[in-house]
Amino acid sequence: MFFNSQKAEKIAPKIEAKLRKELGATAPLSHRMVGGEGGALFYMEFALPSPPPSRLLACVLKNGLLGAMVGELFYSAQLSKTIRSRAWLAREAQASGAAIGFAGDAEACEKLTADRRLVGRAAAFTRDREIISTTVIEIKSGFEIAPQPGAGSLLAVRTLMKGGWFSGSFDAREFLDIAAAIETTLPVVTIECKCPCHGDEYISHFVACCHRCPHCNRDIAYWTYENHLKHCAAERRGATM
Numbered sequence: 001m002f003f004n005s006q007k008a009e010k011i012a013p014k015i016e017a018k019l020r021k022e023l024g025a026t027a028p029l030s031h032r033m034v035g036g037e038g039g040a041l042f043y044m045e046f047a048l049p050s051p052p053p054s055r056l057l058a059c060v061l062k063n064g065l066l067g068a069m070v071g072e073l074f075y076s077a078q079l080s081k082t083i084r085s086r087a088w089l090a091r092e093a094q095a096s097g098a099a100i101g102f103a104g105d106a107e108a109c110e111k112l113t114a115d116r117r118l119v120g121r122a123a124a125f126t127r128d129r130e131i132i133s134t135t136v137i138e139i140k141s142g143f144e145i146a147p148q149p150g151a152g153s154l155l156a157v158r159t160l161m162k163g164g165w166f167s168g169s170f171d172a173r174e175f176l177d178i179a180a181a182i183e184t185t186l187p188v189v190t191i192e193c194k195c196p197c198h199g200d201e202y203i204s205h206f207v208a209c210c211h212r213c214p215h216c217n218r219d220i221a222y223w224t225y226e227n228h229l230k231h232c233a234a235e236r237r238g239a240t241m
């Protein structure tokens with residue numbers, strides 16, 4: 001997306017309007033402006049419609065002496081399911097033998113990589129090179145899910161707009177769809193509480209560190225409790241049938 005100006009007051013409304021149209025939102029999208037440095041004129045940070053709670057940080061770069069263009073896009077989504085360790089989209093073959101898949105956390109990667117359609121969509125969404133006319137934009141793209149202790153996990157993607165001279169797309173709807181698909185596909189992780197309060201009666205919390213599961217009678221860390229409860233009940237039902 002290109003502009004014949006470097007003035008934020010001319011560029012920002014066009015970016016907001018385009019993103020709003022892509023998302024089919026009726027009201028202007030809430031956002032804030034963040035100052036840039038070097039080649040970056042400024043950043044715009046948008047709250048995207050949930051679920052899951054998501055954000056887009058778009059970088060606006062100088063283009064020549066008088067123009068500007070949209071550069072790197074940083075998408076993120078707060079997922080409710082947790083993950084034990086980082087998982088990321090890898091361009092190289094993994095143990096599965098597939099050409100492309102997820103690497104890192106074994107439990108999450110097994111599920112994510114098995115969904116070939118999801119892998120393909122994530123790979124297509126993670127763009128690292130854009131050539132428009134004589135302008136080449138190259139970035140170090142990335143697609144990663146990281147644990148957020150106490151709050152599930154965070155999906156973070158660095159990418160570029162989906163090509164086209166003036167018709168480039170933020171592909172924001174696709175990001176929200178991918179985030180929702182990852183939320184569904186991630187395995188349910190059960191983390192048993194290791195809080196020192198269980199052995200020391202003098203430690204107490206305002207907010208409980210865990211809840212006792214009525215099905216398996218274990219102390220489940222509070223941020224995995226709801227997912228665990230659903231999963232544990234279903235598993236027990238399956239076992240007795």
Ligand SMILES: [Zn+2]
Nearest residue numbers: 195197198209
């Ligand atoms: Zn505790």
Ligand SMILES: [Zn+2]
Nearest residue numbers: 193195209210
């Ligand atoms: Zn506890």
Ligand SMILES: [Zn+2]
Nearest residue numbers: 213215216232
């Ligand atoms: Zn349980």
